[in-house]
Amino acid sequence: MPCQICEAVAERLGENYVSVKVGQYVNGFGGIPHHEQVGNVELVDYTGPGNITGFYSMQEVQLDVQAYLLKTEADTEQRRSINQSDEEEMPQARILPLPNVLLNEAWNSLVFDDALPARLLRYIVRMVGMMSQPDLNLSTFNWNRLCLLHGPPGSGKSTLCRALVQKLSIRLGNVFDKSVLIEINTNAMLSKYFGESGKLIGSTFEKIFTMAQDPGILVCVVMDEVETIAGSREKSTNGMECNDGLRATNQLLTALDRLRNLPNVIVLCTSNLIDAIDPAFVDRVDIKQLIPSPSPAAIYNIFRSCLNELVRSNLVDSAVQFSERSSSSRTLSSSPRKPATRSGGRKVVNRNTSASSPSEPWTIVSPPIIPTFSDMKVRFEGQPDSPACRVWALAQKCHGFSGRTLRRLPILGLAMYTWGGDCTLQDAVSALEAAVEQELAVIKGSKRDIQMART
Numbered sequence: 001m002p003c004q005i006c007e008a009v010a011e012r013l014g015e016n017y018v019s020v021k022v023g024q025y026v027n028g029f030g031g032i033p034h035h036e037q038v039g040n041v042e043l044v045d046y047t048g049p050g051n052i053t054g055f056y057s058m059q060e061v062q063l064d065v066q067a068y069l070l071k072t073e074a075d076t077e078q079r080r081s082i083n084q085s086d087e088e089e090m091p092q093a094r095i096l097p098l099p100n101v102l103l104n105e106a107w108n109s110l111v112f113d114d115a116l117p118a119r120l121l122r123y124i125v126r127m128v129g130m131m132s133q134p135d136l137n138l139s140t141f142n143w144n145r146l147c148l149l150h151g152p153p154g155s156g157k158s159t160l161c162r163a164l165v166q167k168l169s170i171r172l173g174n175v176f177d178k179s180v181l182i183e184i185n186t187n188a189m190l191s192k193y194f195g196e197s198g199k200l201i202g203s204t205f206e207k208i209f210t211m212a213q214d215p216g217i218l219v220c221v222v223m224d225e226v227e228t229i230a231g232s233r234e235k236s237t238n239g240m241e242c243n244d245g246l247r248a249t250n251q252l253l254t255a256l257d258r259l260r261n262l263p264n265v266i267v268l269c270t271s272n273l274i275d276a277i278d279p280a281f282v283d284r285v286d287i288k289q290l291i292p293s294p295s296p297a298a299i300y301n302i303f304r305s306c307l308n309e310l311v312r313s314n315l316v317d318s319a320v321q322f323s324e325r326s327s328s329s330r331t332l333s334s335s336p337r338k339p340a341t342r343s344g345g346r347k348v349v350n351r352n353t354s355a356s357s358p359s360e361p362w363t364i365v366s367p368p369i370i371p372t373f374s375d376m377k378v379r380f381e382g383q384p385d386s387p388a389c390r391v392w393a394l395a396q397k398c399h400g401f402s403g404r405t406l407r408r409l410p411i412l413g414l415a416m417y418t419w420g421g422d423c424t425l426q427d428a429v430s431a432l433e434a435a436v437e438q439e440l441a442v443i444k445g446s447k448r449d450i451q452m453a454r455t
């Protein structure tokens with residue numbers, strides 16, 4: 001069914017804009033049909049070839065507008081689970097209606113260098129779209145719609161799976177009436193039901209198979225740490241593992257082969273140990289994607305988002321800030337003490353209240369936030385003491401840290417190395433430096449321990 005709101009929004013965008021930018025929120029939809037139902041309109045993605053600048057002329061692009069309503073916590077409360085019996089405390093799988101408020105931040109919380117999430121999303125959307133082609137003979141192709149994200153722990157694999165299914169459900173909203181996420185609890189399958197995991201996997205996938213009989217439902221299955229139930233059978237038969245693992249893997253492979261013929265099912269898996277996965281499983285995977293630890297530029301952006309959140313929430317004082325190189329000088333400027341204000345636009349500070357020269361009564365200082373990576377390179381070049389440059393210097397030291405660790409350090413540093421009261425952005429960066437040093441010392445210590453144990 002054509003979506004009236006989508007068509008009207010696309011038309012209005014064409015009338016009002018000559019060019020657009022990815023990430024831009026747009027407004028001005030008063031008067032279109034059902035305009036009262038339009039909340040945010042955001043330009044989220046460009047999926048064409050070439051131009052990756054983020055800016056696009058409206059003449060060059062074809063708009064694909066999707067309208068959706070996020071499922072709220074109330075809908076989520078009715079979230080069902082697939083249980084072996086009613087008394088089950090640990091469900092084998094949980095079902096979440098999509099798109100869901102609980103998953104809404106996942107996409108934006110991840111930082112990668114090379115638009116990796118957008119690329120994966122494009123592959124999967126194309127894959128599902130092509131499978132829905134009415135005349136396509138599915139048996140001609142060996143296509144499982146199975147993706148495996150692998151890489152070191154804490155690199156964002158599980159978060160990316162959830163972010164992808166959320167986006168998929170929105171992007172394919174005009175193809176499917178409904179979407180659900182089924183998260184398989186792989187640990188529950190193997191550990192608790194020792195000896196029965198094969199049967200459990202069989203029954204869980206049977207339920208998924210039944211649910212997916214409705215072609216109007218997009219079924220997104222997520223299996224975190226899939227090596228738990230798809231371990232190498234060679235190792236099992238060598239006696240290194242139990243037969244239970246072997247049965248689990250066999251059962252999983254059979255289940256995946258059954259799902260293959262249902263074009264409305266997509267399976268996303270994660271693994272920290274791709275070498276431990278059975279080769280027959282890996283062979284069925286259509287998209288294998290390494291999710292690496294963040295690069296220095298990505299680390300800068302992760303620290304940036306954490307520090308800016310500390311400022312936004314007033315845990316870090318937004319009233320004291322480092323002034324940008326101005327026509328006069330570079331100084332640490334301070335406004336009169338008052339309740340911390342929200343960050344945002346530029347602010348004028350009365351420098352008479354600081355220690356600086358009374359002959360320059362006013363100066364404009366930057367908002368006390370860490371700028372984007374490219375802004376930092378342009379605006380703070382040659383200012384090594386600026387918070388932005390200090391964060392960049394730190395980012396280059398944190399090579400190999402996981403996304404999980406990186407997101408922890410700014411707030412951990414603040415808790416450990418500041419004492420409450422007014423805390424400036426400079427203080428927060430100093431605290432982060434201390435936290436990074438401590439983390440590096442721990443890593444160095446554990447490497448030394450390992451070496452000593454070997455000798």
Ligand SMILES: Nc1ncnc2c1ncn2[C@@H]1O[C@H](COP(=O)(O)OP(=O)(O)O)[C@@H](O)[C@H]1O
Pocket residue numbers: 109110111112152153154155156157158159160270294298302402403404405407
């Ligand atoms: N590339 C990244 N950018 C931003 N945050 C990240 C990144 N990788 C991991 N994180 C953060 O680390 C946490 C753990 O990530 P998770 O998805 O569980 O990693 P994994 O499944 O690879 O072990 C999440 O809170 C996530 O936001």
Ligand SMILES: [Mg+2]
Pocket residue numbers: 157158159224225270
């Ligand atoms: Mg994980």
